[in-house]
Amino acid sequence: MTHSGMSRRVFTLGALVSTGAVAACGNGVGSRGAVTIDARVGATLDEMYRSYPNTRQLADKADGMLVMPVVTEAGFGFGGAYGEGALLVNGATVDYYSVIKGSGGLQIGAQQFSHVLFFMTNEALNDFRRSPGWAAGADLEYVISDKGESVAADTTTTLSPVLAAVFAQAGLRLGATLEGTKYTRVIR
Numbered sequence: 001m002t003h004s005g006m007s008r009r010v011f012t013l014g015a016l017v018s019t020g021a022v023a024a025c026g027n028g029v030g031s032r033g034a035v036t037i038d039a040r041v042g043a044t045l046d047e048m049y050r051s052y053p054n055t056r057q058l059a060d061k062a063d064g065m066l067v068m069p070v071v072t073e074a075g076f077g078f079g080g081a082y083g084e085g086a087l088l089v090n091g092a093t094v095d096y097y098s099v100i101k102g103s104g105g106l107q108i109g110a111q112q113f114s115h116v117l118f119f120m121t122n123e124a125l126n127d128f129r130r131s132p133g134w135a136a137g138a139d140l141e142y143v144i145s146d147k148g149e150s151v152a153a154d155t156t157t158t159l160s161p162v163l164a165a166v167f168a169q170a171g172l173r174l175g176a177t178l179e180g181t182k183y184t185r186v187i188r
Contacts, residue, residue: 034188038093040069041086044114048165052144055165058118062163064089064125066117066183068099073111084186087129095129096188101181115166115178118143124161128183136178140164 044067049056059065064087071083081101086093117136119125128134141160144167164178 034093034096037069037084037086037096037188041067041088041093044069044116048114048116048167051167052165055116055143058120058143058163058165062118062120063122064094064119064128066097066119066128068097068115070112070114071099073101073113081181084188089125096186097183098186099181099183101178111168113166113168115164118163118165119161120163121161128162132184134183136164136181136183138179140178142166 045059049059066085066087068083068085071081073079073081079102081099083099085097085099087095087097117128119128139160141163143163143165166178
């Protein structure tokens with residue numbers, strides 16, 4: 001066997017092991033598709049409304065919401081994140097999306113978190129839906145303070161056309177940022 005043939009096999013085995021590890025994290029990879037994602041979306045919204053009650057007011061005022069139930073973020077040197085979720089308009093799923101984020105710098109470890117994007121204007125929702133790959137920017141407003149309190153809906157709806165709630169499986173995710181996160185429509 002040549003050296004290059006051996007390298008390809010090692011890389012393929014590494015890719016299979018990595019894919020299996022990510023699938024085991026419950027972030028949508030390897031799931032049974034739409035039914036599983038829809039169930040996770042419902043559970044995520046229930047948890048968000050229970051933990052951060054003011055987010056229900058935002059949901060009522062939003063033109064649409066992108067719910068990402070489980071995003072797995074891991075790093076060993078370089079890091080990345082992946083998850084799948086659903087876009088809801090008037091409470092109904094209209095599309096499915098994946099989220100991916102890459103990062104550099106010294107990183108070791110893994111975590112899982114959920115997040116919801118609230119599209120507060122029809123224009124923001126349409127821009128998101130028309131984009132082949134929408135990236136979250138630094139101008140995104142967060143609706144849960146670092147003390148775990150929800151910001152009032154009346155205050156935040158005038159600040160930004162897209163709002164974000166980021167929370168971990170075990171509570172608030174401190175220092176959360178979605179900057180550089182890319183969302184892409186997927187078929188489920």
